[in-house]
Every structure is written in structure tokens, then in C-alpha cells.
Amino acid sequence: MNKPQIPNLLLPAPLVGSDAGSFTEFTVTQRMPDIARRVIAENKFSIDINQSLEELAAELPSGYLRTLTNDTGADFHNWEKYLELYKHQHWVDVPWFFAETYFYRLILNITNYFQPGGSQCIDPFLLQKIKGLETSINSIISLCTPVEKWLIQSQQEGKPSKSSLITLLYFALWGNRVDLSLWSAFEDDRSSFDIQIQLNNILIDDSFAVTKLLTKSQNNRIDFVIDNAGFELTCDLCLVDFLLGGGFTNQVYLHLKPHPTFVSDAMVKDVVYTKDFLVQSSHPQVQSLGKRLTENLASGRLVLAEDYFWTSPLAFWEMPILLKDELAKSNLMIVKGDANYRRLLGDRSWDFTTKFADIVSYLPAPMVALRTLKSEVATGLTAEVILELANTDPNWLTNGQWGVIQLIS
Numbered sequence: 226m227n228k229p230q231i232p233n234l235l236l237p238a239p240l241v242g243s244d245a246g247s248f249t250e251f252t253v254t255q256r257m258p259d260i261a262r263r264v265i266a267e268n269k270f271s272i273d274i275n276q277s278l279e280e281l282a283a284e285l286p287s288g289y290l291r292t293l294t295n296d297t298g299a300d301f302h303n304w305e306k307y308l309e310l311y312k313h314q315h316w317v318d319v320p321w322f323f324a325e326t327y328f329y330r331l332i333l334n335i336t337n338y339f340q341p342g343g344s345q346c347i348d349p350f351l352l353q354k355i356k357g358l359e360t361s362i363n364s365i366i367s368l369c370t371p372v373e374k375w376l377i378q379s380q381q382e383g384k385p386s387k388s389s390l391i392t393l394l395y396f397a398l399w400g401n402r403v404d405l406s407l408w409s410a411f412e413d414d415r416s417s418f419d420i421q422i423q424l425n426n427i428l429i430d431d432s433f434a435v436t437k438l439l440t441k442s443q444n445n446r447i448d449f450v451i452d453n454a455g456f457e458l459t460c461d462l463c464l465v466d467f468l469l470g471g472g473f474t475n476q477v478y479l480h481l482k483p484h485p486t487f488v489s490d491a492m493v494k495d496v497v498y499t500k501d502f503l504v505q506s507s508h509p510q511v512q513s514l515g516k517r518l519t520e521n522l523a524s525g526r527l528v529l530a531e532d533y534f535w536t537s538p539l540a541f542w543e544m545p546i547l548l549k550d551e552l553a554k555s556n557l558m559i560v561k562g563d564a565n566y567r568r569l570l571g572d573r574s575w576d577f578t579t580k581f582a583d584i585v586s587y588l589p590a591p592m593v594a595l596r597t598l599k600s601e602v603a604t605g606l607t608a609e610v611i612l613e614l615a616n617t618d619p620n621w622l623t624n625g626q627w628g629v630i631q632l633i634s
């Protein structure tokens with residue numbers, strides 16, 4: 226593992242589930258057991274598998290991390306190394322991000338995801354991902370309609386439209402509110418929102434600086450670290466479509482998960498499924514988006530990549546050198562979502578006024594984070610804003626109602 230390039234800052238403690246009364250504790254002791262039980266309810270695994278999933282759910286609040294049997298997964302030996310630090314510890318005592326990432330990897334171990342047999346390569350969260358896409362069709366239509374208009378406008382004017390790009394950045398940001406690890410697609414449709422109203426809920430908005438970065442020079446490549454499948458992925462694909470068609474860049478790489486994790490995190494197969502869903506739509510603008518994505522994939526302007534780093538428990542500053550060298554070719558990294566934001570910070574309890582750039586100084590390219598707050602980490606805020614938020618919305622850190630667009634150029 227290459228030496229992490231962390232700035233000369235004292236690293237605060239990682240978030241842990243034993244933090245009484247925290248959202249982290251609630252996640253490890255209640256949400257994660259519920260997610261394991263939802264896997265049982267939403268799949269047709271064998272009695273033995275369901276029993277083991279139930280045992281996993283039951284052990285989380287007060288039990289110890291179980292070992293990982295060799296399920297022939299490509300990341301098995303890496304996980305043996307990661308586990309060295311934490312084996313025989315309680316789930317609530319290990320760093321939260323490690324606990325969550327390992328929890329999802331254990332679900333695949335239990336369901337024999339990597340092994341030949343009846344449940345090989347079965348995505349335990351597929352039903353949620355499909356439902357999340359289908360229930361947001363009206364929001365997808367209302368987004369695809371203007372995208373085509375903005376594309377035609379940009380092409381007619383011969384210059385990329387910054388205002389349209391900013392609007393699509395906002396859609397990509399708020400698409401992150403729809404996170405199936407928090408809200409089941411069966412409960413409510415969180416994809417419908419009014420962009421103008423949501424403007425007040427953006428705590429840090431570097432969107433204009435992002436458009437300046439993208440229009441100041443001809444860009445060859447943008448690297449998009451994708452988060453959730455479903456409506457969020459559709460918002461991201463609209464942004465990708467506009468970045469490519471609107472003349473902001475020649476190529477976009479989507480960095481995707483190599484196996485199911487965090488319930489709704491997107492894999493290559495989920496991008497292909499979404500593209501096909503759009504192509505098969507009866508709505509003309511939705512269908513056109515699907516066709517443009519198909520053309521961009523065929524031409525190599527849109528590339529789908531996966532790497533086991535994205536499903537590892539490592540902080541972003543522990544990124545393998547090969548991946549780091551690959552990302553160094555990028556003009557801009559777009560990092561989506563709350564879990565990736567947590568990884569940028571090592572999922573540690575930094576003071577919320579710490580400058581984002583003072584922590585995230587190790588990436589090989591300019592980076593913009595698009596994140597709705599769903600966990601108790603934050604940076605770059607003023608003491609006044611923090612006080613006002615605490616007074617107006619006590620759950621501002623975790624309810625997904627607030628967002629940031631934070632650029633490190």
C-alpha cells in the first residue's frame with residue numbers, strides 16, 4: 226500500500242459506532258441490521274443463507290467482526306490484509322467506514338456472490354435499484370426534456386452554456402438525496418424536487434468556478450466517480466451527456482463499483498441497464514438521451530471503468546498508485562455522494578470549519594465533490610453557518626436536505 230500523502234495535519238479520530246447517540250451508532254446498530262433483513266425479504270436465497278444473514282444482522286449491535294472465508298472474490302486477499310487491523314473487535318468499535326464497507330462485502334460472502342452456484346452474481350439490491358429507477362420516471366422525463374433543448378442551443382450558438390451546466394450540476398447534486406441505503410424505493414419518491422427552492426440548501430456552491438475551469442481550456446477528459454444507481458445515475462448521465470455534447474470535454478470516464486455495495490451503488494451493469502431503460506422509453510427526449518449514451522459508449526467518448534479500490538475500506542489518500550496515475554490524466558474529477566465524501570476526509574471527525582483543500586490535497590487532478598449531507602462529517606463551513614443550521618435543522622448533517630458543491634482546483 227503506497228504511503229498516504231496526507232497534509233501535515235493531525236488526523237482526528239475516525240467516526241465509530243460506539244459514539245453514543247450519533248447517527249453512526251444508529252447506522253451500525255439499527256440501519257445496517259435492517260438492510261441485511263431487507264436483503265432476506267427482497268431475494269429468494271436459501272434457508273441457510275437467510276439464517277446467516279439474520280445472524281449477521283443480530284451480531285452488529287454488540288457482536289464481533291466475523292472472519293471472511295475465502296469466497297474466491299478478487300479482493301479476498303486484500304480484505305485479509307484490511308481485517309488484520311480490526312479482527313476480533315466489536316462492530317461498533319471499528320471505524321464506521323470500515324464497518325459499513327466490510328458489512329456489504331460480508332453480505333456477498335454469505336450469499337455466495339463470487340462462487341459458482343444458484344446465487345452467483347445475484348445483486349442482493351437489484352430490486353431496490355430497479356424500483357428506484359422506475360418510480361422516478363416522471364422526474365427523469367422532466368430532466369431529459371430541457372437537456373435536449375440545452376444541447377441544441379449550445380450547438381447552435383457554438384459555445385457551451387455555463388448556465389445549463391450549472392443547472393445539471395444541481396440536478397446531479399440533488400439526485401444524491403435519493404439514496405436507497407437510507408430510504409427504500411418502496412417508501413417514497415425522493416426524486417421530485419424544485420431546483421430553485423433547493424438553491425437555498427446548498428451550503429457551499431462552487432458550481433460557477435467549475436464551469437470556469439471547464440471552459441477556460443479545451444478539456445480532454447473528465448473522470449466521474451459515480452455513486453448511486455437509479456435516479457441519481459440518470460441525473461449523472463444527463464450531466465455526462467451535456468459535458469460531451471455541449472463541448473466541455475472529449476471523453477468521460479465513469480468509475481463504478483466492481484460488485485454490489487451500499488445498497489444502491491452503481492456497477493457497470495447498472496449503467497447498461499439504465500441506458501437500455503432510457504432507450505426503450507416511449508418518451509422522445511428520454512429515448513434520445515439513451516441513444517446518445519449508446520453512441521458515446523460505442524465511440525469510446527464514454528468509458529465505463531471499475532476498480533476494487535472503489536469498494537475497499539481505504540481513505541482516498543490510500544489510493545493505489547496505478548489508479549492515481551490514471552486519474553492524473555483527468556482535467557476534472559467529479560466525486561459523487563456522501564460515502565465518497567467521507568472517504569475524501571478518511572471518515573474522520575474534522576472540525577467542520579477545516580478548509581476542504583487543507584485535507585484533500587493529495588488528489589492528482591482538480592476535483593469537485595457533489596454531496597448531500599447524510600453523515601456527521603463536514604468541512605469548509607463557518608461557525609456562524611454551523612450555528613444557524615443547528616438551530617434551524619437539528620438533523621442537517623444526516624437528513625440529505627443540505628448539499629455542497631466543493632471544488633479543489
Ligand SMILES: O=P(O)(O)OC[C@@]1(O)O[C@H](CO)[C@@H](O)[C@@H]1O
Binds near residue numbers: 404487599600623
Ligand atoms: O454515498 P451515498 O449513497 O450518498 O450515501 C451513503 C451513506 O453515506 O449514506 C448512509 C447514511 O449516512 C451511510 O450509511 C452511507 O455511508
